Amino acid sequence: MSKITLTALAQTLPSTVPFVGPETQERTLGEKFKARLGANESLFGPSPKAILAMEQAAADIWQYGDPENYDLRNALAQHHGIDPAHIIIGEGIDGLLSYLVRLLVDPGTPIVTSHGAYPTFNFHAVGYGGILHTVPYKNDHEDPQALITKVSEVGAKLVYFANPDNPMGTWHTANTVQGLMDNIPHEALRVLDEAYVEMAPKGTAPPLNPETENVIRMRTFSKAYGMAGARVGYAIGPKELIKSFDKVRNHFGVSRISQIGALAALADLEHLANVQKQVSDSRNRLHQIAHENDLSTLPSAANFISIDCGKDGNFARKVLENLVANSVFIRMSTIAPMDRCIRVSCGDTEAIHAFEKALPIALQAAASS
């Protein structure tokens, strides 16, 4: 029998599912979670207009989707007031990150990110043999100055930065982010992940200048637009880099229904405003619940908040495990000192109420174990 041989690089990679899904945990628990507050999905759902458009598109699912994503790409170009040639659409930011590193990373390519930042970029970068160099968070924020210094030190080809940040929810102002972009050595591509930007205060995103060489910005329909399951994201960058995605992308990766849904979601400004309000109210409620339990919280510009459990990572992990055992799905960082916090997504009244009920029980169980 012939033996299938993986590439030398693939042989070195672990076969992992980087995010243990709530579905996996539900199979273990033997029941559905009462509150699904761990994946920063939008419990407020997509626009009803997007749902209707996707329902109507279902009967045409025998057709492939448009490999050029023409309508959505043009609508996004109009939305942002830029040329469609600056936009590439893909299977969420995660999918676009994988294409980006495939285009730019050879074995040994130096890459810079923050230790404990959103891990999918690292997963893909290592998957193409990139060498990760990390800098620590500073006061629960990604540290622009440390990133700049590290890029120079290691001669990085790419630097990844999320604003607002996941897992902490903290953010930097547009001026600080622009300073980061301007002061990184010219050769390094700045990857600015803005997955949560629609829920951040005005003045968080620097102006879009898609002609700027060496900057690529990533946005998604998974968060504020409530369409995580549809897998639609986009990147904005210089035309030449954007065009090069055609060399490697999965041209039919964004399904027909997803394209149609995202197009309708983008047009429904009223729903977006409504979600932004609900996220803000829910964040306030989560801060309040934490404070009622004598816990402090971090300010957040995303659709989740970080709650400081007041002790170390072991204690926070026990709180999390108890919440999960009581049917409340949440997540947390695995990196100290951020792992003193649990991360709780915004949600509807029912989900937040389930969390409110379960939190004091989890805190008590963690303290007495």
Ligand SMILES: Cc1ncc(COP(=O)(O)O)c(C=O)c1O
């Ligand atoms: C910072 C950040 N970027 C990207 C993503 C994933 O986005 P998408 O669903 O578009 O792949 C997430 C999801 O949690 C995230 O937190």
